[in-house]
Amino acid sequence: MRTGSIILAAGLSKRMNSATPKVIHPLLGKPLLSYSIEAAKAASDVPPVVVVGYAGDKVMEAIHAEVQYAFQNEQLGTAHAVMMAEPLLKGTVDQILITSADMPLVSANTLRELVKIQSLHDGPMSLVSILTNDSRGFGRIIRDRSGNARAIIEEKVATPEQLTINEFNAGIYCVKSEWLWDALKKVKKSPVGEFFLTDLLEIAVQANEKVSILQLENVEEAIGINNRVHFAEVEKIMRRQINEKFMLSGVTMIDPDLVYIDPTVEIGRDSVIYPDSYLRGNTKIGENCTIGPGTIIEDSSIGNDCRILKSVLEGAELEDHVEMGPFCRLRSGAHLASHVHMGNFGEVKKSYLGKGTKMGHFSYIGDATIGENVNIGAGTITCNYDGEKKNKTVIGDETFIGSDTMLVAPVNIGKNAVTGAGAVVTRDVGDGEKVVGVPAHVIKNKKDEEKEDDKSRKG
Ligand code: UD1
Ligand code: CA
Numbered sequence: 001m002r003t004g005s006i007i008l009a010a011g012l013s014k015r016m017n018s019a020t021p022k023v024i025h026p027l028l029g030k031p032l033l034s035y036s037i038e039a040a041k042a043a044s045d046v047p048p049v050v051v052v053g054y055a056g057d058k059v060m061e062a063i064h065a066e067v068q069y070a071f072q073n074e075q076l077g078t079a080h081a082v083m084m085a086e087p088l089l090k091g092t093v094d095q096i097l098i099t100s101a102d103m104p105l106v107s108a109n110t111l112r113e114l115v116k117i118q119s120l121h122d123g124p125m126s127l128v129s130i131l132t133n134d135s136r137g138f139g140r141i142i143r144d145r146s147g148n149a150r151a152i153i154e155e156k157v158a159t160p161e162q163l164t165i166n167e168f169n170a171g172i173y174c175v176k177s178e179w180l181w182d183a184l185k186k187v188k189k190s191p192v193g194e195f196f197l198t199d200l201l202e203i204a205v206q207a208n209e210k211v212s213i214l215q216l217e218n219v220e221e222a223i224g225i226n227n228r229v230h231f232a233e234v235e236k237i238m239r240r241q242i243n244e245k246f247m248l249s250g251v252t253m254i255d256p257d258l259v260y261i262d263p264t265v266e267i268g269r270d271s272v273i274y275p276d277s278y279l280r281g282n283t284k285i286g287e288n289c290t291i292g293p294g295t296i297i298e299d300s301s302i303g304n305d306c307r308i309l310k311s312v313l314e315g316a317e318l319e320d321h322v323e324m325g326p327f328c329r330l331r332s333g334a335h336l337a338s339h340v341h342m343g344n345f346g347e348v349k350k351s352y353l354g355k356g357t358k359m360g361h362f363s364y365i366g367d368a369t370i371g372e373n374v375n376i377g378a379g380t381i382t383c384n385y386d387g388e389k390k391n392k393t394v395i396g397d398e399t400f401i402g403s404d405t406m407l408v409a410p411v412n413i414g415k416n417a418v419t420g421a422g423a424v425v426t427r428d429v430g431d432g433e434k435v436v437g438v439p440a441h442v443i444k445n446k447k448d449e450e451k452e453d454d455k456s457r458k459g
Helices: 032-043 056-062 078-083 108-120 177-186 199-206 228-248 446-458
Strands: 003-009 049-052 068-071 095-100 125-131 140-143 149-153 167-176 211-216 259-261 277-280 296-298 312-314 328-330 341-349 358-366 368-370 381-383 393-395 406-408 411-413 434-436 441-443
Touching: 003 032, 003 078, 032 095, 032 108, 049 056, 056 068, 078 177, 095 108, 095 177, 108 125, 108 167, 108 211, 125 199, 149 199, 167 177, 177 199, 199 211, 228 259, 358 368, 406 411
Parallel strands: 003 049, 003 095, 049 068, 125 211, 259 277, 277 296, 296 312, 312 328, 328 341, 341 358, 358 381, 368 393, 381 406, 393 411
Antiparallel strands: 095 167, 125 167, 140 149, 140 167, 434 441
16 A cells, blocks of 8 residues: 655645744744654655645745645635645555644654554545544534544534534544545535535545544644644643653753753753753753753753853853853854863853863953963953954963953964963963063063072072
């Protein structure tokens, strides 16, 4: 049995009240539609057909998955939308799974189960229903006295009595291919002017055909997104699922309701995430780290045993035992070697800080390469931009940069060097040299002076 799939994504999404079509609004950082594509892919043998219509160009631009597109130029209802896929699928598959772009929680497992049910029975169609007390505007499943499903009645056209039914249509179907295209032609315009796909059930029943219903146990799976309230609701459920997975794998969360982690993130064992923390994109966090409260980390790699308090990191790399915060900002290309300490109000961009280097207070380091165990005094700034281009600063191991030093790049400071408080360094400083003043000039160390004094006395 070859299974194809159709995802309906052409609707106007009026209830979103948005310039952007609903199906590409982001859900945990990914377009809504991408969730149905992934699930449909896992349950079918050929790339899914996505039916686009309203703002179709925007939808196609936002989706990078391997799919085929069908176009519904006028939104005449779900049955009409499915018809648009006929030229792409007719004769190529035995049965067709139909889902909607606005149901991101439907699992690949549920789809596979439905496909299996349909392949094993001889009726033309199977569908998914849910039992719940929350109607959410869903269509009702009408059953006869012996319990056989007879029809689906849309809420918009239901009688008060039908509205009391608590078995709902989840909007997920698997239909025999050759039967589908003929049956769609029999769907009549509803009283509200749309062609309802849900009429297929009645069409099958009238032809004395068998229809199977898979009742979903996990009602949450069938939550459809029609407006922004639903978006927030679904995102919360997804976040809860992600956080539970992390907690069960050994990550502590002080309050999981206030931790926002993208599905793409990795976190090692015994790390602790405090509230109001956002871990995004391609971020990897090692073991035994403490993150937050109040921290945003995006596309960054953090080693083991790091502590990051109230800081913002983007495209940064931290080795082990790095400590920072509160109020630090690491921008793209910041690389902090092990045991680096950054206190409050530090910014680092496109720079390497060597092992054990300390930068305690109020500093900007940009386009710099800094050695090991360097002390960067309070208020130190790399003046990396001359108004035209960015210039590099290099600082050797064990050097002491005095408070409020301005390093006017391009500039090289040697190893074991010293800059005095308030120095404005405009020229290179050699190994072991000490510079002070504005512009900074070399002065001798006390020890050196004493040695010279000794020499002259002896001489
Ligand atoms: C639909 C079902 C309803 C079910 C519910 C479950 C119909 C008539 N009703 O209602 O029984 O309980 O899903 O979520 O099918 N679309 C198009 N072209 C159109 C109209 C819609 O592509 O002309 C797309 C939409 O973009 C959406 C999907 O079809 O992805 C479903 O349409 P929507 O208007 O959301 O239907 P519901 O009212 O949710
Ligand atoms: Ca819907």
